Amino acid sequence: MSKQSPSAHGHDHGHDHAQGEPRWKHDGVRVIPGDKLDPNTAQTPGMFRQAAINQARVGAQKIWAGTVSIDPDAKTGVHHHGELExxxxxxxxxxxxxxxxxxxxxxxxxxxxxIFVPPFVPHQEINADPDQPLQCVLVRSDNEAVVVNITDVDPVEKPEAVHWVDPIHRHPGKP
Structure with missing residues (x-):
């Protein structure tokens, strides 16, 4: 198949006009090494999240992916993630x-x-092992970290005091 000039049919198919190469040649598939994940994401006591794929790291528009390590016997409060899957x-x-x-x-x-969690489903995440951490890969259908805490449901398994900690929401008592 011959390569056509962008002007031949009115659009450029992702070509960098300055270099004459497709933009995706240098900005296409990305490999994120497992030891280079970004911990600058919303954190919950007893859980450690790291972003692999998000807007800031790779320009993702419709997906967030990363890892979460959950301490033995740790539990979240009751919450949902809005429209996110x-x-x-x-x-x-x-x-x-x-x-x-x-x-x-x-x-x-x-x-x-x-595990699939549909939009708006009230839920609680629990490490069911009292002795071993729970290691997971997490993928969400959007880049925004939507968390809606539900305070009028009494959790069957009581969490520790849960505070959402991120650059906007500081842990109580810490500057």
């Missing part, structure tokens, strides 16, 4: 998810399992 892949450990209007549903997942 979330996928959790369990690398190691034992995850327990509770969900529903009163967290009346429960399921567990282990290494190799995927």
């Amino acid at each position: 979330s996928v959790i892949y369990v690398v190691s450990g034992k995850a327990r998810m509770r969900w529903g209007d009163r967290l009346e549903f429960v399921a567990e997942a282990g290494p190799g399992d995927f």
